[in-house]
Amino acid sequence: MKDKITLESPKIPREGVNRRRILEAARELFIEQGVENVNMHQIAKAxxxxxxxxxxxxxLKGDICLEIVSEECQPLFDEVQAYLGQSKDVIPLEQLYQVIVSYVSFLESKVPWLCAVSRASTGHRPLHSPLCQWMRTTCRYLYSEASAKGDISDVDIVYTVEALLATLHNIDFHLKDEELSTKQILKGICRLYIDGLKASKSG
Structure with a gap:
């Protein structure tokens, strides 16, 4: 049986070892102290x-944040991709709601540290983090599918997705500071961004 490869193993290039050390040290510091309270000197030392x-x-510290967000969020991306691939018979708006549920549930388990790291990953453009970019692409696609099927009408998809992202962007604030429940948040999002956009079937 082969020995387990550790960070000290010569089988791993030094660059890869340093990268892993940096990301793991930064992640721990961000969780313990908050991303805004950690500087590059502390990360190097740890x-x-x-x-x-x-x-x-x-x-830049934001470059570290970018990689951490990409790694942390990959399980969510894989989960949603698998769901969409297995639910082709489900209407797009229902698929979208389930994607939102997965998104909120995923972040809830990592509040508040990952939300802060995600915002810091792109400096002053927090809605361009890897997580938001992925969510933007996914939501635009599902809204477009809903529009093509006639489930929504006269909806500015681009703006609606940006408004949805702005709502989801502060999920940690809603959960921690405002003490809203996940049920409240999801119910409100469903009312505004799912049910509120459905095309009328009457007439």
Whole structure:
């Protein structure tokens, strides 16, 4: 039986070892102290790498945040992709609602640290984080499918998706500071962005 590869194993290139150390150290610090309270010096020290090594790979703290968000969110991306592939007989608006449920449930389990890291991953453009970009693409696609099937009409899909993302963007604030329940949040989102857009079948 082969020995398990560890971070110290010579089978892993040094660059890969340093990357893993940096990301794991940053993740722990962000969870413990909050992303805004952690600087690059602390990350380098916790990772056991020189600052030159850190800055050579990650010139900005936001670059570290970007990779952490991409890694952390991959299970969500895979889950939703699998769901959409297995639910082709479900109407697009119902698919969209289930995607939103998965999104909210995923973030709820990682509030507040991942939300803060996601916002920091793109500096002053928080709605362009990997998580928001993925959600934007997914929602636009499902709204377009709903429109093509006549389930929604006279809806500005691009703006509606941006409004939905703005709502979801502050999920940690809604859960922690406003003390809203997940049920309240999902019910409100469903009313505004699902049921409220359905095309009238009368007439």
């Amino acid at each position: 990772a056991g790498v020189g600052q030159a090594t850190l800055y050579r790979r990650y010139p």
